[in-house]
Amino acid sequence: MRDVRPEGRVSRTDILHVRSSRTAYFMAAPALLVFGFYVIYPILHTCVLSAYSWDAAGPQKRYLGLANYTALAHDPFFGIALKNNVLFIVLSLIVQLPLAFLLAVAAGSALRRHRAIRTAFFAPFIMPIVAVGLIWQLIFEPNFGALNTLLRMAHLPQFAHGWLGDPPGLAIWSIIAVSNWRFVGYHMMILLAGLQAIPEEFYEAARLDGCTGSQVFRHVTVPLMRRVVLVDALLIAVGSIKIFDLVQVMTGGGPNHASEVLATYMYRTAFTEGRMGYAAAIAVVMLVLTLIATVVYVRVTRGEEVGEL
Amino acid sequence: MTGPHPPTPLSINGEGETAHGKQRLPYSHARWRETGRITADLPLILLAVLFVLPVVWGLVASVKPADELQFKPWSLPSRIVWHNYVDAWHGRIGQYLLNSAVITLVSVVVIIALSAPAAYSFARLKFRGSAAMFLFLLGGLLIPVHAVLIPLYQVNEALWPRDWALREWLSIIGPYIAFGLPLTVLLLRAYFVSIPKELADAASIDGAGHLRTLWSVFLPVARPAVATVAIFQAAWIWNELPFAMVFIKTPALRTLPLGLLSFQGEHATEWQVVMAGVCTSIIPLLILYFVFQKHIIKGLTAGAVK
Numbered sequence: 001m002r003d004v005r006p007e008g009r010v011s012r013t014d015i016l017h018v019r020s021s022r023t024a025y026f027m028a029a030p031a032l033l034v035f036g037f038y039v040i041y042p043i044l045h046t047c048v049l050s051a052y053s054w055d056a057a058g059p060q061k062r063y064l065g066l067a068n069y070t071a072l073a074h075d076p077f078f079g080i081a082l083k084n085n086v087l088f089i090v091l092s093l094i095v096q097l098p099l100a101f102l103l104a105v106a107a108g109s110a111l112r113r114h115r116a117i118r119t120a121f122f123a124p125f126i127m128p129i130v131a132v133g134l135i136w137q138l139i140f141e142p143n144f145g146a147l148n149t150l151l152r153m154a155h156l157p158q159f160a161h162g163w164l165g166d167p168p169g170l171a172i173w174s175i176i177a178v179s180n181w182r183f184v185g186y187h188m189m190i191l192l193a194g195l196q197a198i199p200e201e202f203y204e205a206a207r208l209d210g211c212t213g214s215q216v217f218r219h220v221t222v223p224l225m226r227r228v229v230l231v232d233a234l235l236i237a238v239g240s241i242k243i244f245d246l247v248q249v250m251t252g253g254g255p256n257h258a259s260e261v262l263a264t265y266m267y268r269t270a271f272t273e274g275r276m277g278y279a280a281a282i283a284v285v286m287l288v289l290t291l292i293a294t295v296v297y298v299r300v301t302r303g304e305e306v307g308e309l
Numbered sequence: 310m311t312g313p314h315p316p317t318p319l320s321i322n323g324e325g326e327t328a329h330g331k332q333r334l335p336y337s338h339a340r341w342r343e344t345g346r347i348t349a350d351l352p353l354i355l356l357a358v359l360f361v362l363p364v365v366w367g368l369v370a371s372v373k374p375a376d377e378l379q380f381k382p383w384s385l386p387s388r389i390v391w392h393n394y395v396d397a398w399h400g401r402i403g404q405y406l407l408n409s410a411v412i413t414l415v416s417v418v419v420i421i422a423l424s425a426p427a428a429y430s431f432a433r434l435k436f437r438g439s440a441a442m443f444l445f446l447l448g449g450l451l452i453p454v455h456a457v458l459i460p461l462y463q464v465n466e467a468l469w470p471r472d473w474a475l476r477e478w479l480s481i482i483g484p485y486i487a488f489g490l491p492l493t494v495l496l497l498r499a500y501f502v503s504i505p506k507e508l509a510d511a512a513s514i515d516g517a518g519h520l521r522t523l524w525s526v527f528l529p530v531a532r533p534a535v536a537t538v539a540i541f542q543a544a545w546i547w548n549e550l551p552f553a554m555v556f557i558k559t560p561a562l563r564t565l566p567l568g569l570l571s572f573q574g575e576h577a578t579e580w581q582v583v584m585a586g587v588c589t590s591i592i593p594l595l596i597l598y599f600v601f602q603k604h605i606i607k608g609l610t611a612g613a614v615k
Contacts, residue, residue, distance in 0.1 A: 023519050024434030031427035031490050032442060038487030039449050042457035042464070049459060103353075117350075119598075120357035122606070123364060126598050129548050130566040131587040134573055135367040138580050146366050149382045181360070190610045242453040245550045249570060263551070266455050271555055276459050283456045290451050 043287070049280035056274030068281035078282065081253075081260040084172045085289070088179070088261065089240040095180045096236055100187035101229065104195055105221065118192075121185035129182070133249030136178045140164045140250075164251050168258035171251050175259060179246055183239070187232055194228030195221070227301065234297040241289045262286050364591075371584035378581050393585035400575065402586045404561065405568030406593070408478075412564060413546045416482050417539050420489040425535075427490075428497035429523045433509065443498075449491035454551050457484065462555060480556040481564075485549065489542040500534035501527055540601070540608030547594075565590055 050068055054061040072078045103121060124132060139146040140163035148160040161167075163174040198221070206216045244263035247253060253260035253268060260268075262282055270279030370378055371393055373386040430436070431443050461484055468483075469476035504527060512522040528535065553567040563571065569590060576582045598605055 021434065021436045024430045024436035024439065027426035027430040027434070027519065027523075028436070028439070028442065031423040031494060032446065034423060034483075034487050035446055035449060035490050038461065038464075038484050039452060039457060040445075042460035043452065045460035046456050117353060117357045119602075120361045123361055123595075125609070126544075126594055126605070127364070127591050128566060128569070128594065130550065130569040131590050134569065134583060134587050135363055137573075138370065138584065139363055139366065141580075144379050144382050146363075146382050153383065181363075185360070186609065189606055193607075193610050238451050242455070244455070245548070245566075248550065248554075263453070263455050267458075267551065267554070270459055280459055283453075283459070286453045287456045290453055294451055 046280045046283050046287075049277055050284045052277040052280075054275075054277040056270075056276050061277070064277065068278050071278065072281055072285070077257040077260060077265060080257055081262045081265040081282075082285075084259065084261050085241060085243070087172060088176055088243055089237050091176050092180060092183070092236050092240045093233060096184050096187050097229070097233060099180075100184050100191055100232070101225075103184070103188040104191035105217070118189075121188055123185070124182040125186040129245045130249050132178070132182055133246050136174075137164065137250050140174055142166065165255040165258070168255050171255070171259035172261075175247055175250055178250070179240075179243065182246070183236075187236065190232050190235075191225070191228060194225055197228075198224050230297060230301055234293060237293040238290055241286060241293065262289075367584050368588055370581060371588045373581050375579065375581055390581070393581045394589065396576075396579070396582045397572075397585040397589055400572050400582070400586060401560070401563075401568065402572065402589050405563055405565045406590070408562060408568075409547055409565040412478060412482060412485070413543050416485040416489065416546050417542050419482075419486050420493050420542055421535060421539060423486065424490055424493035424497055424538075425523060425528060426520070428494045428501055429519065429527060431494065432498045432501035434519070443494075446491050446494055449488065450495070452488075454484070454488065458551065458555055461552075465556060475562075477557045477559055477562050481549075481552045484552055485546050489545070493538045493542065496534055496538045497531060500531045504530055536604055537608040540605055544605075544609060 049061075051063060051065055052061040053064050053068070142148055142160075142162040145163075147163065151157060151160045161170060164171045202220050202224070203216060206220050211219065242263060243261055244267070247259060247261050247264050248267070251259045253264040257265070262285060266279050266282040266286070269275050269282060369386065370382070372389045372391065373393075374388065374390050377384065377386060427446075431439055461480075465476075465480035465483070469479050473479070508526060508530070509522055512526045517525065548566060549564070550566045550570075553564045554570075557563055557567055560571070569586060572586050573583050576586075
């Protein structure tokens with residue numbers, strides 16, 4: 001019964017403090033250990049592995065230093081994958097961010113009234129991504145797929161293509177289009193949540209000062225949305241670096257690596273070809289790209305009231 | 310019974326947070342404005358229709374006879390072929406649904422069980438190095454899973470005995486839990502910090518230890534935050550593909566995404582059956598969405614808006 005303990009030389013608050021800090025370690029430890037074991041240790045191990053040549057079939061590893069990375073620099077398929085990821089990032093940013101912002105701002109009030117519209121934009125995001133990939137694979141099917149049939153029905157057969165591989169360079173564009181379709185509603189929701197967090201008084205004050213609609217938008221909405229938009233841009237960039245599922249489902253990186261991205265190339269190199277060390281080097285490149293995106297974000301927002309991401 | 314105010318738009322569209330306590334306009338005026346707005350919304354409505362069109366097309370394709378899908382992809386089915394769904398079900402879609410449900414449930418429960426004490430510790434106890442530890446955990450928010458696949462492949466080989474029937478599930482549940490921790494701890498901590506200190510102090514005066522306080526005071530109060538983050542993690546795990554592709558080799562143990570993918574391989578020429586499988590996987594999610602819409606939107610966007 002610590003409540004009835006008389007005050008001694010060691011004050012009660014001291015005892016409580018020691019106890020509570022021990023409890024603090026004890027309560028945080030399980031999460032930290034699991035996280036360290038399944039995330040931090042493997043990341044470090046991946047970095048180490050990237051310096052070795054290691055075939056999955058045998059236990060022996062051979063130290064190569066940076067040779068995996070110099071090989072990557074001369075690997076045409078890696079070049080295609082990197083280029084596709086960059087294309088993914090750029091197109092996702094310039095399509096999704098403005099479109100999502102437009103939907104959230106200009107249509108914010110309308111979306112509020114017609115809940116069905118909001119759901120329509122959000123629907124592609126709540127569907128399982130493999131299901132999305134399969135539906136679009138059928139839509140893009142060259143002979144009886146929905147898109148080509150529609151084009152022929154509209155007497156535009158010259159626009160009918162093998163959207164997922166003929167010509168090979170077209171596949172990645174089709175996949176990016178599907179990705180934009182899937183994620184724009186999600187980003188609309190994020191920006192909408194940001195808009196709704198702006199206190200109504202700000203708008204009223206601006207209107208009382210005689211601001212027009214576009215002035216209110218420029219001087220109230222835009223500055224207050226800056227942080228949410230930047231966080232969202234970071235999410236889009238990192239998501240585009242990590243992109244795997246849609247590509248894997250729709251083309252598997254083909255034809256002949258034309259639609260390969262880093263994640264699918266890494267997966268194929270490691271678990272189909274068994275070149276573990278080389279695949280680890282690709283994973284490290286993905287990690288570094290993610291890091292760069294994060295650093296850019298931190299630098300852009302530095303000095304602002306950032307809170308915790 | 311005649312109130313001074315017309316029925317508010319709130320009751321029409323079911324939104325609870327549009328009012329901001331503003332004055333309502335007279336009814337006729339409001340209706341006039343409504344009509345004007347619907348016209349202005351027309352491009353938006355068209356775009357929305359365009360957005361759901363691919364899904365609706367897939368839904369129609371799933372009940373078509375095979376030859377109609379081949380030769381008249383845009384026509385409505387001349388007869389509804391429910392048998393496509395029977396074929397899909399025989400292709401083990403039901404099994405995959407169940408597998409994913411079990412894996413998702415177990416992972417989410419463990420994620421919450423590990424995160425809640427950690428979040429409590431970071432929010433209220435502040436031990437030496439706790440700020441650094443917290444940052445360390447946050448670093449995990451953006452990590453691509455591909456950066457851990459190869460070492461985890463080795464870890465799982467060593468960790469789980471080969472003769473355990475469920476070793477493949479254990480192999481993916483571990484990483485699912487670990488990758489779910491950062492955001493969960495972050496969101497729960499933010500919520501715990503906002504809980505008034507007096508509430509926790511009252512519990513400790515009653516002689517409750519920290520775990521007890523967490524269980525009987527903090528978790529009940531933080532129920533909305535727990536629901537939000539649980540939905541986010543469940544959606545992620547339900548959809549996860551790369552870990553499942555690497556660690557699950559036994560057909561009967563496949564998760565839904567993996568199952569759908571292999572299903573397509575097995576029914577390569579029967580697209581109508583593949584579409585039936587796809588729709589079977591979508592329908593439970595759509596039902597859940599319409600029931601828990603508000604929570605789900607909040608849950609899925611929680612990461613970005615804190």
